[in-house]
Amino acid sequence: MFFWSYLSNKNIFKKFITACHKIMVVSNSNTFLDEMIKLENTPLLSWRLLMKQARLVKIMEKNMALKGVRFIPYKETLKLLSVEEAMQICEDVYKMHAAGTVQWSEPSSWKLDADEPYYNHWHVKGVLLKEIPTTGVRMYNYYDDGIRNTVGQLECARYIMLADPMTGHAQAIIEEHWSYAIRSTAAAILPLKWLAPDNPRVLGLVGIGTMGVNCLACLRTMFEFEKIICTSRRKETREAFAKKWSKELGIPVEPVDTTEEVVRAADIGIGGTTSTDIIAQEEWVKSGATYISLARREMDPADWAAFDKVVIDGWDVNIVTKEFRDMIEVGQFTREQLHGEICDVVTGKVSGRQNKEERILIHTTGLVSQDIAVCHHIYQRAKEQGVGIVLPPTDA
Numbered sequence: 001m002f003f004w005s006y007l008s009n010k011n012i013f014k015k016f017i018t019a020c021h022k023i024m025v026v027s028n029s030n031t032f033l034d035e036m037i038k039l040e041n042t043p044l045l046s047w048r049l050l051m052k053q054a055r056l057v058k059i060m061e062k063n064m065a066l067k068g069v070r071f072i073p074y075k076e077t078l079k080l081l082s083v084e085e086a087m088q089i090c091e092d093v094y095k096m097h098a099a100g101t102v103q104w105s106e107p108s109s110w111k112l113d114a115d116e117p118y119y120n121h122w123h124v125k126g127v128l129l130k131e132i133p134t135t136g137v138r139m140y141n142y143y144d145d146g147i148r149n150t151v152g153q154l155e156c157a158r159y160i161m162l163a164d165p166m167t168g169h170a171q172a173i174i175e176e177h178w179s180y181a182i183r184s185t186a187a188a189i190l191p192l193k194w195l196a197p198d199n200p201r202v203l204g205l206v207g208i209g210t211m212g213v214n215c216l217a218c219l220r221t222m223f224e225f226e227k228i229i230c231t232s233r234r235k236e237t238r239e240a241f242a243k244k245w246s247k248e249l250g251i252p253v254e255p256v257d258t259t260e261e262v263v264r265a266a267d268i269g270i271g272g273t274t275s276t277d278i279i280a281q282e283e284w285v286k287s288g289a290t291y292i293s294l295a296r297r298e299m300d301p302a303d304w305a306a307f308d309k310v311v312i313d314g315w316d317v318n319i320v321t322k323e324f325r326d327m328i329e330v331g332q333f334t335r336e337q338l339h340g341e342i343c344d345v346v347t348g349k350v351s352g353r354q355n356k357e358e359r360i361l362i363h364t365t366g367l368v369s370q371d372i373a374v375c376h377h378i379y380q381r382a383k384e385q386g387v388g389i390v391l392p393p394t395d396a
Helices: 002-006 010-027 031-038 047-064 083-099 177-189 210-219 235-249 259-265 301-306 315-319 322-329 342-346 368-385
Strands: 070-072 102-113 120-129 134-143 157-163 170-175 202-206 227-231 253-255 268-271 290-293 309-312 360-363
Touching (some): 070 368, 120 368, 134 368, 170 368, 202 210, 227 259, 235 253, 301 322
Parallel strands (some): 202 268
Antiparallel strands (some): 102 120
16 A cells, blocks of 8 residues: 555656556557546545556556567568558658658668679668657668669668667568659659649650659559650660550550650650669750659759759758769759758648749659658558568567
């Protein structure tokens, strides 16, 4: 009884309530906390409540025990995330950025570029999403010797590790080939809800690999095009793409030799190549068109300021890339010339398209916050469906 008499002191009781609340958040149970709050001014608690507390302690101990980490391989992720879900999650995370509830790792990214003859590259990023809440780290490894490049290929390593920020316990390791590819395109295509021309008829695809195909998947949820024009480095690749998608979509898909032909014709143009070279010019973008650049330096940096609006996914994440930083340092573009970040457009802080003549550039380098949120969704689905491989707990 000494314990309960001790709690009859109101200040001590409030501290106890606060401590209980922290535990309730971890254990996802409010039963005990609710009853304690109701009885805040009661000097003696009943033995029945004491027994409830004892049972709750057992539940909390069970929830705090280490659990096996769930490994979710690539093929399983294909069944756990739809295009529409990826689009919605990306929109939700843009709103989180606008609300200031995303915390980046410091530094925001870490790289290891192994010296030759290894040509091996590691890239690591991390983030806390307070609204979910979840924390996650991405680990990405690829090979590039100037001839063989595994970026975007299944042979490169792409993993996201999730942890519960309330306990620090690891939850999942997710192979993110699919989730990264569809997130990258969903995050870039989504702002077209506010920045696309009215009734776009011609889609232009510069690059028809993984990014090009996934951009098309996202665009099909929003628009019905009358024609697609595409180009790629290899003639046989673009001709095969045109044949396949013309049949599937029931519209003309025209393969052409040059990027200029694609950009000049497009109402919505998409640059989804792996090139680090300048391949597009602002003067090719026709009046009223929107061009999306997913590559680091695809649209000529000297031309950015000539667009009516330039929107990017985030200044801070772009400025750490060499191509963007170089453009700023030489004075080709300034923050004052930026119309806004995508989160500003999504939340209405800045305007979307305002007239039929505006030429708009959307540039994305990628937000790992969206990757973590997408993988958290995959993890929750995997738990519900019993999918994945649960590794033995560390203390088993």
